[in-house]
Amino acid sequence: MSILEDIRFGLRTLARNPGFTAVAIIALALGIGVNATVFSLANAVLFKNLPFANSDQILYIISTNPANPRWRDSSFPDYRDLRAALKSFDAVGASSQDSKNLSDHTTSPEGYHGAYISVNTFPLIGQKPIAGRDFVPSDEQPGAAPVAILSYKVWENRYGKDPSVIGRTVRLDEVPTTIIGVMPARMDFPREAEIWMPLVPNADFEKRQNRHFELYGHLAPGANIKTASAEVATVMQRLASAYPITNKDIGGRAIDYNEQFAGNENGIKIVFLAMLGAVGFVLLIACANVANLQLARAVSRMREISIRVALGAGRWRIVRQLLIESLMLSVAGGVIGWLLALWGIRAFDAQVAPTGKPPSLDFSMDLRAFLYLAAITIGTGLLFGLAPALRLSKLDVNTALKDGGRGSSGGGRGKYLSGLLVVTEMALAVVLLAGAGLMIRSFFNAYQSDIGIHSPNLLTMRLDLPPVKYERADQQLAFFDRLRARLDSTPGVEASAIMTDLPLDGSWDYPYELEGEPQPDARHRPNANAVVISPNYFRVLGDRPLAGREFDSSDGEASVIVNRQFAQTFFHNENVLGKRLRTYDKNVAQPWRTIVGLVPDISQDRQSRTKGPLLYFPYRHQTNSMWIAARTAVPPSSLKEVVRREVQALDEDLPVFQMRTLDEHLEHINWPSRIFGALFAIFAAIALLLASVGLYAVIAHSVSQRTQEIGVRIALGARNGNILRLVFSQGIRQLVLGLVIGIAAALAVTNILKSLLVDVSPTDPLTFVSVTLVLSIAAGLGCLIPARRAMRVDPIEALRHE
Numbered sequence: 001m002s003i004l005e006d007i008r009f010g011l012r013t014l015a016r017n018p019g020f021t022a023v024a025i026i027a028l029a030l031g032i033g034v035n036a037t038v039f040s041l042a043n044a045v046l047f048k049n050l051p052f053a054n055s056d057q058i059l060y061i062i063s064t065n066p067a068n069p070r071w072r073d074s075s076f077p078d079y080r081d082l083r084a085a086l087k088s089f090d091a092v093g094a095s096s097q098d099s100k101n102l103s104d105h106t107t108s109p110e111g112y113h114g115a116y117i118s119v120n121t122f123p124l125i126g127q128k129p130i131a132g133r134d135f136v137p138s139d140e141q142p143g144a145a146p147v148a149i150l151s152y153k154v155w156e157n158r159y160g161k162d163p164s165v166i167g168r169t170v171r172l173d174e175v176p177t178t179i180i181g182v183m184p185a186r187m188d189f190p191r192e193a194e195i196w197m198p199l200v201p202n203a204d205f206e207k208r209q210n211r212h213f214e215l216y217g218h219l220a221p222g223a224n225i226k227t228a229s230a231e232v233a234t235v236m237q238r239l240a241s242a243y244p245i246t247n248k249d250i251g252g253r254a255i256d257y258n259e260q261f262a263g264n265e266n267g268i269k270i271v272f273l274a275m276l277g278a279v280g281f282v283l284l285i286a287c288a289n290v291a292n293l294q295l296a297r298a299v300s301r302m303r304e305i306s307i308r309v310a311l312g313a314g315r316w317r318i319v320r321q322l323l324i325e326s327l328m329l330s331v332a333g334g335v336i337g338w339l340l341a342l343w344g345i346r347a348f349d350a351q352v353a354p355t356g357k358p359p360s361l362d363f364s365m366d367l368r369a370f371l372y373l374a375a376i377t378i379g380t381g382l383l384f385g386l387a388p389a390l391r392l393s394k395l396d397v398n399t400a401l402k403d404g405g406r407g408s409s410g411g412g413r414g415k416y417l418s419g420l421l422v423v424t425e426m427a428l429a430v431v432l433l434a435g436a437g438l439m440i441r442s443f444f445n446a447y448q449s450d451i452g453i454h455s456p457n458l459l460t461m462r463l464d465l466p467p468v469k470y471e472r473a474d475q476q477l478a479f480f481d482r483l484r485a486r487l488d489s490t491p492g493v494e495a496s497a498i499m500t501d502l503p504l505d506g507s508w509d510y511p512y513e514l515e516g517e518p519q520p521d522a523r524h525r526p527n528a529n530a531v532v533i534s535p536n537y538f539r540v541l542g543d544r545p546l547a548g549r550e551f552d553s554s555d556g557e558a559s560v561i562v563n564r565q566f567a568q569t570f571f572h573n574e575n576v577l578g579k580r581l582r583t584y585d586k587n588v589a590q591p592w593r594t595i596v597g598l599v600p601d602i603s604q605d606r607q608s609r610t611k612g613p614l615l616y617f618p619y620r621h622q623t624n625s626m627w628i629a630a631r632t633a634v635p636p637s638s639l640k641e642v643v644r645r646e647v648q649a650l651d652e653d654l655p656v657f658q659m660r661t662l663d664e665h666l667e668h669i670n671w672p673s674r675i676f677g678a679l680f681a682i683f684a685a686i687a688l689l690l691a692s693v694g695l696y697a698v699i700a701h702s703v704s705q706r707t708q709e710i711g712v713r714i715a716l717g718a719r720n721g722n723i724l725r726l727v728f729s730q731g732i733r734q735l736v737l738g739l740v741i742g743i744a745a746a747l748a749v750t751n752i753l754k755s756l757l758v759d760v761s762p763t764d765p766l767t768f769v770s771v772t773l774v775l776s777i778a779a780g781l782g783c784l785i786p787a788r789r790a791m792r793v794d795p796i797e798a799l800r801h802e
Helices: 003-015 016-048 077-085 123-125 151-161 227-244 257-262 268-300 302-310 315-355 366-395 396-405 412-448 475-486 563-572 638-648 662-705 707-715 721-757 765-791 795-800
Strands: 056-062 090-102 110-118 147-150 167-170 175-182 195-198 212-218 251-255 458-464 495-499 508-514 527-533 559-563 580-585 591-599 616-617 624-631 656-662
Touching: 003 016, 003 315, 016 257, 016 268, 016 315, 016 366, 016 662, 056 227, 056 257, 090 123, 123 212, 147 151, 147 227, 167 563, 167 662, 195 302, 212 227, 251 563, 257 559, 257 580, 268 302, 268 366, 268 412, 268 559, 268 662, 268 721, 412 662, 412 721, 412 765, 458 638, 475 495, 475 624, 508 638, 559 563, 563 591, 591 616, 616 656, 638 656, 656 662, 662 721, 662 765, 721 765
Parallel strands: 110 195, 147 175, 527 616, 559 591
Antiparallel strands: 056 212, 056 251, 090 110, 090 167, 090 212, 147 195, 167 175, 458 624, 458 656, 495 527, 495 624, 508 527, 508 580, 559 616, 580 591
16 A cells, blocks of 8 residues: 555544544644744744844854843944954944934924944845935044934834935934935844934043943854854953953853843743743643543554454554554644644734834744744654554454454553553643743732832823933933923822832942941942932822931932831841941942931832832932823823923923833733733643543543443442542542652742742742642542443443443
């Protein structure tokens, strides 16, 4: 028989068993579908490169510093030296990102992500404007007329794709600037840039300690990432020797786009690798499930296979037929899984799009994702089909023909393999349920955690004052004071305040010392987190000082407020009012500050939600980017346009960033916990369902094969309890083994999720107890249904079964 004949025979065989075929295909479709979905998502974040041709030739050149591993930027002199020295790159570029206020006479001012780039950037990455022209060397000369290139999104949304925008003069941070071009859609290099301007050197650029530039280069012919990285390290080592004051201990290397934006320094890579592991477990459970179904079905096919062997079919011929049937099941599951993946990708994209997903991040399935789908589809068919095929190919023909396959379970080894598969399913389900339980608890903790404020009826927004118009600190202070006065007099607003960071949005970091305490040297000086605030800050957030007072307009550089955690940690609950501390700026001691207030703890750390020691400084120094929060007596959303008009009454060219209620802001912060927690819950639910069905199938098959034995027991006086124990004993043994192995594995695996969890331990006892109970209940139900069927066996019919 040819393979084509094997396929036709397999189709007839599967069609004669619609129940088995449907269950197998559904299980495989779920396993393959979630794998293809998650791989496509991970592919976009971890493996896909920049969205244009030959982007694998573009590498980032980063600085490395053991003292600050997160800081990767370089100085402009370092960029110049690297550009001249590196031979592994045929071009090296630089950029510096900054928000930009765009205003003109067409519509309201808006804020965008801006990027200053070296004029060779777009040629370096092989991109050209779709309208207008690119930057030229004269554009980055000091004194050159300011020019800018728009992203396709800005051109489309603000100007309706009007071609006459080319050559138009607009104001960027109050600077008249000519629009000279428009880039293609999905072009956001450097990442998230919406407006590009030439990188024009100034006096601050020449300071090697100012490390604010992102470097990138195009590989020269014959070079690769390994040789380029080695050369970068050599050049940076030479610069460290030449400039020990600014470059000591600063090295360098070359990395690709994916490592730059999804490296180990953040949780993105961990999340997607954890999800890939989770769906891999789901697929293994699905394979184990279908393999068990195949083993159970093998009993009814013993006579068929024996006849074929007796007629001359060889062992390989039998294995080939059975593997083709398995592959047909997996291909059918793969097709449905592919459709599920397309739906899952669109659903995920729709959920994350409002969170500010970069335009270049494309979750759609590319060739790599399709190859992955094809590989797991074929691999799955081989994985679950091989063991049953090998077992059936070793049949004793004489015994099988004599017994007709009746009353046999396929031998002790078959039972052992089936039980092993069930234990494996249970163990994998435990790991998945534990991970999902931790993520779900983390999700609820993120939503329900008390961050120390009263969030309802709070409207927030951010303003970036352009340095050209608000260069001095007194100009910035005067603007924010006038804005607060206008907001406070607005109907519906109870009070307003200004701050550098909203709750859960981080804080500033200052080396400090306490008056009267022994002080370490500068290298070991402790750091304190701090937020700069205006008067009424705590009133606006719904808090009151525990002791002392809030800031008022008379407070300056000599005042500080500390939170309760700071007082407990460093003053051991003594009266802190009147005590003094001071901070350091670049190892220069600042004036002593007197503590004038003690306030409740407010969390600034969005990941851990912990309320650590925190300082509050009065807003009396140069900071042009600030958050504004207003406590309202009416629904805060109803005041958004009113507040926007008050801002533009003071400065018609000033856009408002991220205006939303504080509850909306917290919702935006919590979206990773919500979405990824839901995904892990879905994976765990599928695993629980498959594992429970797998246990049920094995117990039900065992009961059907032991019908005669059960009938004899009942005829000899066995009670329902005896039959119940007989059936349950098999399932409970497998459940207990699965739980023991699964819990041990979960304790090791869930530690990977540690950096993603909010206020919950990776070994949380409540989660593991809950997982044990849930799986035990599911397994109990899987055993109960066959047990009830066994208790209803008619002894006469069972004995007649012989």
